Amino acid sequence: MSGASEASTPPVFRIVNPDATPEEVAALVAVLSALGGGEAPAPRRRPAWGSPHRQVRRTLPHGPGGWRTSTLPH
Template sequence: MADKPDVPLLTVVNADATPEEIAALVAVFSALGSGEGDSAPRRTSEWSRPARLMRRPVAHGPGGWRASSLPG
């Protein structure tokens, strides 16, 4: 980082910007981060699995109709 020149990362072009607006922009950009180091894969929730939306097959034979409404 010592090799890079001191160049501002953010330049305010609008002269009417209030300190609160500038602070909000700085907060948003700092929350975004640099994107480095956050490469860990996210684990998907079991609740959002598409297979969970699919219905199980209805059991054949006696009692199959009643068993089809029971949780599996």
């Protein structure tokens, strides 16, 4: 099963020089493996003021003193 998946994926890099020694190939692989990998960066937190729920109008308070409390944060 793994042979079929390896055959269908293209190689990551290809060595063009036919005179490359195994040491040169090993050095190339070591440099490329040191460059990449690692874990993905953490997703950025969205600021509260840009949150989509703030774009929807909330129900305004009603009753005595409702006009005062309409401007208070909830």
